[in-house]
Amino acid sequence: xxxxxxxxxxxxxxILRIMAAPAYALIATDLDGTLLRSDDTVSDRxxxxxxxxxxxxxxxxxxxxxxxxxxxxxxDDLGEGGLAVCAQGAQLYDAAHDRxxxxxxxxxxxxxxxxxxxxxxxxxxxAAVDQDGVExxxxxxxxxxxxxxxxxxxxxxxxxxxxxxxxxxxxxxHPTLDDDELAAVARAAVGPLATVTMSGPGTVELQPxxxxxxxxxxxxxxxxxxxxxxxxxxxxxxxxxxxxGWAAHGVAMANAHPELKALADExxxxxxxxxxxxxxxxxxxx
Numbered sequence: 001x002x003x004x005x006x007x008x009x010x011x012x013x014x015i016l017r018i019m020a021a022p023a024y025a026l027i028a029t030d031l032d033g034t035l036l037r038s039d040d041t042v043s044d045r046x047x048x049x050x051x052x053x054x055x056x057x058x059x060x061x062x063x064x065x066x067x068x069x070x071x072x073x074x075x076d077d078l079g080e081g082g083l084a085v086c087a088q089g090a091q092l093y094d095a096a097h098d099r100x101x102x103x104x105x106x107x108x109x110x111x112x113x114x115x116x117x118x119x120x121x122x123x124x125x126x127a128a129v130d131q132d133g134v135e136x137x138x139x140x141x142x143x144x145x146x147x148x149x150x151x152x153x154x155x156x157x158x159x160x161x162x163x164x165x166x167x168x169x170x171x172x173x174h175p176t177l178d179d180d181e182l183a184a185v186a187r188a189a190v191g192p193l194a195t196v197t198m199s200g201p202g203t204v205e206l207q208p209x210x211x212x213x214x215x216x217x218x219x220x221x222x223x224x225x226x227x228x229x230x231x232x233x234x235x236x237x238x239x240x241x242x243x244x245g246w247a248a249h250g251v252a253m254a255n256a257h258p259e260l261k262a263l264a265d266e267x268x269x270x271x272x273x274x275x276x277x278x279x280x281x282x283x284x285x286x
Contacts, residue, residue: 023056023058023232023283023284024058024230024231024232024248024249024283025057025058025059025224025225025226025230025231026058026059026061026221026224026226026230026231026232027050027053027058027059027060027061027231027232027234027280028061028062028063028085028217028231028232028233028234028243028247029060029061029062029063029233029234029235029276030062030063030064030213030234030235030236030237030240030243031062031064031066031071031074032064032065032066032148032199032200032236033200033236033237033253033255033256033271034234034235034236034253034271034275034276035062035234035271035276036074036271037271037272038271038272040074040148040150042074042077042078043274043277045274045277046274046276046277046280047078048277049274049276049277049280049281049284050078050276050280052280052281052284052285053280053283053284056284056285058284059082059224059226060080060082061082061083061084061085061217061220061221061224062074062075062080062084062085062086063084063085063089063213063216063217063220063233063243064084064085064086065086065087065088065169065197065199065200065203065205065239066086066087066151067086067087067091067130067131067132067136067138067168067169068084068086068087068091068093068100068133068134068136069133069134069135069136069137070138070151070152071084071086071093071095072093072095072098072134075095076095080095081095081096082094082095082096083095083101083220083223083224084220085213085216085217085219085220086216087103087130087168087169087207088168088169088195088197088199088205088207088211088212088213088216088239089207089211089212089213089214089215089216089217090103090104090105090106090168090169090207090208090211090216091103091104091132091168091216092216092219092220092223093134098134099134100133100134101223102219103132103133103168104168104208104211105132105166105167105168105208106167106168106169106170106194106206106207106208107208108163108166108167110193110194111129111163111167111170111194111206112163113193114170114186114189114190114193114194114206115127115170115172115206117189117190117193118172118182118185118186118189118190120189121185121188121189122174122177122182122185123174124175125172125173125174126141126142126143126144126145126172126173126174126175127140127141127144127159127162127170127171127172127173128140128141128144128146128153128162128170128171129162129163129167129169129170129171130167130168130169130171131165131166131167131168132165132166132167132168133166136165136167136168137152137153137154138151138152138153138154139153139154139155139156139161139162139164140153140154140155140156141155141156141158141159141161141162142155142156142157142158144171144173145173145202147173147200147201147202147203148200168207168208169205169206169207169208170194170205170206170207171203171204171205172186172204172205172206173202173204179198179201179202179203179204180198182204183196183197183198183204183238186204186206190206192209193209194206194207194208194209195207195208195209195210195211195212197212197238197239198237198238198239198257199237199238199239200237205239212239212242212243213235213239213240213242213243214242214243214245214246215242217231217233217243217246217247218246228246228247228248229248230248231246231247231248231249232247232248232249232250232251232279232283233246233247233249233250233251234250234251234252234253234268234275234276234279235250235251235252235253235256235260236252236253236255236256236257236260236271237256237257237260238257238259238260240252240260241259241260241263244260244263244264244265245263249265249266250263250264250265250266251264251265251266251267251268251275251276251279252264252266252267252268253267253268253269253270253271253275254267254268254269254270254273254275255270255271255272266279
């Protein structure tokens with residue numbers, strides 16, 4: 001027969017289990033403007049805070065607009081060989097085995113149509129694409145300036161060359177409109193053809209319809225046995241809005257876009273001032 005645990009002892013056991021569990025089982029962080037400093041590095045303080053959270057039983061997962069090939073070097077540097085959500089949620093990447101567990105591509109004909117609709121409203125755009133796959137390239141057409149000059153890109157001679165291989169997303173820039181203006185026009189013009197998001201300065205993007213950081217994070221969390229109530233998320237741009245809507249607690253950086261700050265549960269220091277570490281130290285110790 002199994003021993004009978006009286007009510008008081010059973011309650012004590014449950015309390016001890018709760019006390020032993022981490023405050024959040026999953027820590028989801030954006031990269032640019034959030035976890036990374038402007039020089040694409042992770043500070044020693046942030047590394048220590050992530051290590052302390054991991055020691056407390058939490059899992060860290062990167063959720064970024066960068067495609068998988070641009071994420072692997074950062075994960076290697078952090079010593080993280082787990083899952084990463086890449087390409088705004090269009091890719092679920094297994095860093096340990098350098099393979100995509102899941103990916104969804106943007107139909108290239110629809111992408112061309114979407115750009116045409118936007119250009120009919122605002123004139124010439126400059127475009128780039130992230131190719132799908134763990135060895136996919138970033139291709140940029142003439143006139144397009146990379147918002148992150150440290151990231152590798154291949155310049156093509158004409159726009160038609162952007163569509164040579166399957167793509168995960170399109171990046172757009174306009175010579176005079178700011179990001180908010182371009183994103184607003186793009187959403188109205190594109191309609192159901194694609195999802196429009198803004199992920200950083202000079203980075204308005206088209207991605208597969210219905211794909212967001214939240215859809216990608218949900219896939220990853222499910223594989224890790226976690227859910228929204230287990231998750232704390234960090235971000236800085238409007239592309240992080242869906243992730244904040246999914247996670248139990250959303251933390252915006254001091255340098256975040258006003259749209260994200262308005263929806264955040266709290267605002268921490270900037271990415272240059274170790275804002276992620278500030279919150280993790282409070283929540284997990286370290």
